[in-house]
Amino acid sequence: MQNKDACTSIMVGKKASLDGNVYIARNEDRVKAIEPKRFLVKPAVADRHETYVSPYNKVTVPLPTSSMRYTSTPSLDQNAGPNEEDGINEANVAASFTESVYANDRVLAYDPFIKNGLAEDSLCTLVLPFIHSARDGVEYTGKLIAKYGSAEGNGMQFADEDNIWYMEVVTGHQWVAVRIPDDCYAVTPNQVAIEDIDFNDPDNYMWSEGIQKFVEEHQLNPDHNRWDFRHIFGTSTQKDRHYNTPRTWFAQRYLSPQASQGQTPEDAEMPFIRKAEFKIAHEDIQYVLKSHFNETPFDPMTAGPESKKYRAISLSRTAQSHILQVRDTKKYKSSIHWIELGVPAFNPYVPFFANADDTDESYRNVPATMDLKCAFWLNEALAEVVESHYHEFIEKDEAYQKELNEWARRKIAEVDKKAVKLTGQALIDYLTKQNHEIAVHYNQRTTELFYELLTAGCELSKMSFKMDPNL
Numbered sequence: 468m469q470n471k472d473a474c475t476s477i478m479v480g481k482k483a484s485l486d487g488n489v490y491i492a493r494n495e496d497r498v499k500a501i502e503p504k505r506f507l508v509k510p511a512v513a514d515r516h517e518t519y520v521s522p523y524n525k526v527t528v529p530l531p532t533s534s535m536r537y538t539s540t541p542s543l544d545q546n547a548g549p550n551e552e553d554g555i556n557e558a559n560v561a562a563s564f565t566e567s568v569y570a571n572d573r574v575l576a577y578d579p580f581i582k583n584g585l586a587e588d589s590l591c592t593l594v595l596p597f598i599h600s601a602r603d604g605v606e607y608t609g610k611l612i613a614k615y616g617s618a619e620g621n622g623m624q625f626a627d628e629d630n631i632w633y634m635e636v637v638t639g640h641q642w643v644a645v646r647i648p649d650d651c652y653a654v655t656p657n658q659v660a661i662e663d664i665d666f667n668d669p670d671n672y673m674w675s676e677g678i679q680k681f682v683e684e685h686q687l688n689p690d691h692n693r694w695d696f697r698h699i700f701g702t703s704t705q706k707d708r709h710y711n712t713p714r715t716w717f718a719q720r721y722l723s724p725q726a727s728q729g730q731t732p733e734d735a736e737m738p739f740i741r742k743a744e745f746k747i748a749h750e751d752i753q754y755v756l757k758s759h760f761n762e763t764p765f766d767p768m769t770a771g772p773e774s775k776k777y778r779a780i781s782l783s784r785t786a787q788s789h790i791l792q793v794r795d796t797k798k799y800k801s802s803i804h805w806i807e808l809g810v811p812a813f814n815p816y817v818p819f820f821a822n823a824d825d826t827d828e829s830y831r832n833v834p835a836t837m838d839l840k841c842a843f844w845l846n847e848a849l850a851e852v853v854e855s856h857y858h859e860f861i862e863k864d865e866a867y868q869k870e871l872n873e874w875a876r877r878k879i880a881e882v883d884k885k886a887v888k889l890t891g892q893a894l895i896d897y898l899t900k901q902n903h904e905i906a907v908h909y910n911q912r913t914t915e916l917f918y919e920l921l922t923a924g925c926e927l928s929k930m931s932f933k934m935d936p937n938l
Contacts, residue, residue: 475656475714475780476566477752478624478631482649483743489631491624492752492790493563494780494811495540495552502786503543503843506806506830508823509596511536511557523548523588524618528611534596538804538821540787543833548588551595553789555802555821558599559628561791564590566622568659570637570700577685578638581616585636590623601625601632605644605673612636613676622655626793628802632673635661637700641681644673645740652722652747653740654755656714656780659701660739664694697739708733713765713777718755722747732765732777749790749805750872756788757781757811768857781812783854787843790816799887799894803879806830809846813853813864815871817842817909818879820886820898827906839917842910849917856927860920867916871909878905 479490495504512534519528522545535558539551553563565587585593593611598604604625616639623634634644637659645661647653653660664672666679682688688699713732720727723741730737759779760766767775790805805816819826829842837844853864882901889897 473657473710474566475654475718475756476563476622476624476633477652477654477718477755478626478633478647479652479743479747479752480631480647480649481629483652483747485746485748488795489561489626489628489793490747490749490752490790491561491563491626491631491793492756492788493553493566493624494756494782494788495786496782497784497786500784501847502784503833503835504540504787504808505543505833505843506540506804506819506826507538508826509537509539509551509554510824512596519589519593521548521583521586521589522546524583524586526583526585526589526615526618528589528593528615530593531597536824537595538819538823538826539591539595540789540806542786543835548586549592550588551591552587552787553791553804554591554595555791555793555804556595556598557800557822559793559796559800559802559821560595560598560600560604561624561626561793561802561804561821562591562595562598562604563624563789563791564594564621566624566655567657568620568622568635568637568655569657569702570620570659571702573685573687574638574641574700577687578641578681580618580620581639582618584616584618584639585611586618587621590621598625601627601630602646602673605632605634608634608636609642609644609673609675612640612642616640617642620659622660626791628793628795633661634673635659635696635700640675641678641700642675643678643696646671647740650742651740652743654715654718654722655739656711658707658711658715659697661696662739664696666694703735708735709776710778712737713760714780717758717760717763717780721755721758722751749792752790753816753872755780756790756807759812781810783810783850785809785811788816798883799889801883801886801898807846808843810850810854813850814846815868815909815913816875818875818905819902820882822895823899823902824895825899825902827903829906829910839914842906845910845913845917849913849920852917852920852924856920856924859923859927863916863920867912871912874908875905878908 537556538554631647788807
């Protein structure tokens with residue numbers, strides 16, 4: 468099996484963030500430039516007697532009799548499986564599936580992928596509705612991998628209001644997971660990222676049964692005095708240094724300006740986990756996910772000789788980007804599923820309260836062809852117009868994104884004041900109504916800007932010429 472995604476993931480611990488919340492985030496990048504996505508709330512289920520069969524690779528898994536409600540962003544085309552990708556469930560646990568990762572041929576020789584094992588298309592569907600903590604997410608997934616095997620290499624993020632766990636499944640059955648420290652962040656770009664594993668610290672590390680024996684038996688550890696998962700299972704190739712490591716370099720250059728001094732885009736040994744040098748705001752996470760080597764010679768939106776030397780974080784083939792903000796349930800169940808549709812560099816992140824039981828029609832109903840009533844297509848259209856006249860339109864586009872970020876902060880604060888007094892179905896109904904209002908506002912502003920720029924573009928045609936006003 469070959470991974471279909473080529474994503475970038477970011478995790479921020481609660482003491483590393485500006486607001487004390489836990490964040491996990493990812494750009495879902497696809498092979499095709501257009502991969503229509505929906506935003507849904509999947510209802511809770513009770514007394515179910517069903518078996519899941521993947522349309523992609525036919526992995527067959529009996530489903531538990533009951534499951535929790537959760538948000539998700541499935542692909543419109545279900546022929547390749549649900550590909551629900553990410554969401555927050557009613558236990559206030561967030562998850563993102565998956566960051567495609569690649570193992571070396573040495574380890575795959577002894578534990579190859581299982582053709583009809585677990586793959587990205589199925590993981591969210593088979594895990595998120597059933598887990599009650601971030602650690603539970605790793606344990607639950609690990610049991611599925613032990614039973615069914617893995618069809619591909621995948622990195623997965625799990626978060627609750629206190630913890631983030633990052634799990635990498637790199638062969639048919641071998642995996643490890645690490646708890647991201649509260650005062651740290653982590654970035655990973657389609658590479659095996661996890662480094663040293665402390666097998667004497669099960670509170671902060673987890674691993675597949677027998678992994679130490681597997682490595683020792685097949686003489687797979689290249690290091691003398693350490694057990695570095697990246698060194699044992701990962702790759703370090705020319706492709707890595709042009710496709711992957713430059714993304715880590717740019718993210719750490721922004722989030723750790725002091726510690727990252729001396730690093731280069733092709734540095735193969737950049738740390739996976741770093742201490743935050745400043746409190747990371749939601750907008751900082753956005754900046755990284757929207758970035759395209761801004762203010763460097765490698766920006767593809769410039770015409771320099773190195774402008775397309777490296778693969779950027781924000782791409783035209785990003786199907787959707789999400790930032791899952793897990794908030795403290797002591798106030799009220801109020802975590803936020805931020806969604807960006809279209810090209811991250813040009814489109815805003817829209818905040819939706821996860822404790823809801825419906826989504827707006829513009830996110831729920833997605834036609835197969837362009838329709839500006841649909842949020843996915845509206846954002847794709849805006850991105851196309853901005854990029855077509857980038858230097859003329861980018862300032863207005865960035866001002867529009869800034870305006871909506873300001874509006875979102877005010878809106879969330881307003882909702883919090885009332886929501887904190889509500890519980891049960893009354894709270895769910897209120898947050899659902901607010902989500903509809905948020906969608907309407909963003910769609911309206913996006914439509915206004917789209918038509919404004921489309922009209923302005925008529926004056927920028929290459930077919931224009933200085934005209935005689937008397938003609």
